[in-house]
Amino acid sequence: xxxxxxxxxxxxxxxxxxxxxxxxxxxxxxxxxxxxxxxxxxxxxxxxxxxxxxxxxxxxxxxxxxxxxxxxxxxxxxxxxxxxxxxxxxxxxxxxxxxxxxxxxxxxxxxxxxxxxxxxxxxxxxxxxxxxxxxxxxxxxxxxxxxxxxxxxxxxxxxxxxxxxxxxxxxxxxxxxxxxxxxxxxxxxxxxxxxxxxxxxxxxxxxxxxxxxxxxxxxxxxxxxxxxxxxxxxxxxxxxxxxxxxxxxxxxxxxxxxxxxxxxxxxxxxxxxx
Amino acid sequence: xxxxxxxxxxxxxxxxxxxxxxxxxxxxxxxxxxxxxxxxxxxxxxxxxxxxxxxxxxxxxxxxxxxxxxxxxxxxxxxxxxxxxxxxxxxxxxxxxxxxxxxxxxxxxxxxxxxxxxxxxxxxxxxxxxxxxxxxxxxxxxxxxxxxxxxxxxxxxxxxxxxxxxxxxxxxxxxxxxxxxxxxxxxxxxxxxxxxxxxxxxxxxxxxxxxxxxxxxxxxxxxxxxxxxxxxxxxxxxxxxxxxxxxxxxxxxxxxxxxxxxxxxxxxxxxxxxxxxxxxxxxxxxxxxxxxxxxxxx
Numbered sequence: 001x002x003x004x005x006x007x008x009x010x011x012x013x014x015x016x017x018x019x020x021x022x023x024x025x026x027x028x029x030x031x032x033x034x035x036x037x038x039x040x041x042x043x044x045x046x047x048x049x050x051x052x053x054x055x056x057x058x059x060x061x062x063x064x065x066x067x068x069x070x071x072x073x074x075x076x077x078x079x080x081x082x083x084x085x086x087x088x089x090x091x092x093x094x095x096x097x098x099x100x101x102x103x104x105x106x107x108x109x110x111x112x113x114x115x116x117x118x119x120x121x122x123x124x125x126x127x128x129x130x131x132x133x134x135x136x137x138x139x140x141x142x143x144x145x146x147x148x149x150x151x152x153x154x155x156x157x158x159x160x161x162x163x164x165x166x167x168x169x170x171x172x173x174x175x176x177x178x179x180x181x182x183x184x185x186x187x188x189x190x191x192x193x194x195x196x197x198x199x200x201x202x203x204x205x206x207x208x209x210x211x212x213x214x215x216x217x218x219x220x221x222x223x224x225x226x227x228x229x230x231x232x233x234x235x236x237x238x239x240x241x242x243x244x245x246x247x248x249x250x251x252x253x254x255x256x257x258x259x260x261x262x263x264x265x266x267x268x269x270x271x272x273x274x
Numbered sequence: 275x276x277x278x279x280x281x282x283x284x285x286x287x288x289x290x291x292x293x294x295x296x297x298x299x300x301x302x303x304x305x306x307x308x309x310x311x312x313x314x315x316x317x318x319x320x321x322x323x324x325x326x327x328x329x330x331x332x333x334x335x336x337x338x339x340x341x342x343x344x345x346x347x348x349x350x351x352x353x354x355x356x357x358x359x360x361x362x363x364x365x366x367x368x369x370x371x372x373x374x375x376x377x378x379x380x381x382x383x384x385x386x387x388x389x390x391x392x393x394x395x396x397x398x399x400x401x402x403x404x405x406x407x408x409x410x411x412x413x414x415x416x417x418x419x420x421x422x423x424x425x426x427x428x429x430x431x432x433x434x435x436x437x438x439x440x441x442x443x444x445x446x447x448x449x450x451x452x453x454x455x456x457x458x459x460x461x462x463x464x465x466x467x468x469x470x471x472x473x474x475x476x477x478x479x480x481x482x483x484x485x486x487x488x489x490x491x492x493x494x495x496x497x498x499x500x501x502x503x504x505x506x507x508x509x510x511x512x513x514x515x516x517x518x519x520x521x522x523x524x525x526x527x528x529x530x531x532x533x534x535x536x537x538x539x540x541x542x543x544x545x546x547x548x549x550x551x552x553x554x555x556x557x558x559x560x561x562x563x564x565x566x567x568x569x570x571x572x
Binding site: 178182183186189193194199201204258259267 | 482
């Protein structure tokens, strides 16, 4: 038995995704869409396969229309020239997928094909909470704890989802605390010209990160799953900025919160301890 | 020809083609330059002893904990297992302007681009046309312990204090140390002082794999809860390991009470001259001196 799936993301359809000779075409695992899109396409392929095994019988090599749920799997696409909206843009299988499916059918296999288009109304939500310690003498900020709460719809793989919050938290704290492209104010030449000088955090700079996963399923996703990928990255900066404000009463307007930047802010507000 | 005084730090210069030597001599094939030996009055540390060997040396841990801490705070375990104490001491400037596409004083030009540029990591003491900082973590500790460097070259073998080995830009703006091209550092002799206490504290942007924004090395002899011969030496805030005589004066002969320590911390930054982006270093030095005196005083 062979199971194929296809994700077809309309805005990326013209670009070249990775392809393997032995698997169906798939867009990259990126953004916050992998579980939501790939997962639902696989889910649809599985439904198709089940239906063909139990009722419809194997596909003919010329009938390679992938299955989707017209009620839930909506991806309205605006034609900018005519102004018309297509609720279900046509699914096109890549040539390699067609060849693979035909090969499997010729060998006596049963092929299920699924299709899912990213539904833009589906959004994951989240909030982060930070506990910081601010040295009023030097401007040094230490993040002691970061809690990431994320509505992922449905947890499909808990260790993976929690690791996503940890990893996203580290990335978010990196651009919150140290990572910065510094350019010389007089001639615009980057002063820190290497990854070392850009200073992504080391493992010793990572505080305690606590992931909390909230499940509020959506009908569109596989078992209700939404995306999670990028969300933990976004809110670390805002959470730390608010924590600094809460600790010192000084608002921070610019990332990253380096010693000198916090020192300047404390000095301007007259709160620097000398 | 140029001996690889600091090959680990040189690797990125070679890769970036900032430094294109025709020959590099690997001194690591000379076993006599490695190892730690103890005599009645001193520890002799070969210049090619790795930082990892120092931080794991049980006798040094007991006798000179400050040096072990300093070695332990350099870069990463991987670098410490290859990088040597001699190389760490003789490192070149880390100033981004010196190492980047500018032509500053230290690179042979006629301006310090860092002085009016982004000088986050630069000097608040001892800037003299060049405002780079001494990047070594072991240097301030070796100066505080009054270590002696042994140099071998065509002029013969001679000894000089580590504090004299490293030179300020006022004396030589092109070099961070006094070794000639035909000379090598062979060993460091650290005098053993009865009742000596020492510590080292470093603050960097990251807790690993980073150079000091500021560090402090403190060594003093402690007898009857009175501190004598106190040395307070700062790293990462001046072109050379920066001794703080004013703070040392405050501490000398006292019992290191909280008030004394606070006065010493303030004395240490009395003549600081911060630039636009490194004013935080003034508070940082105060904090470091306070912490470093409090810890061994207990």
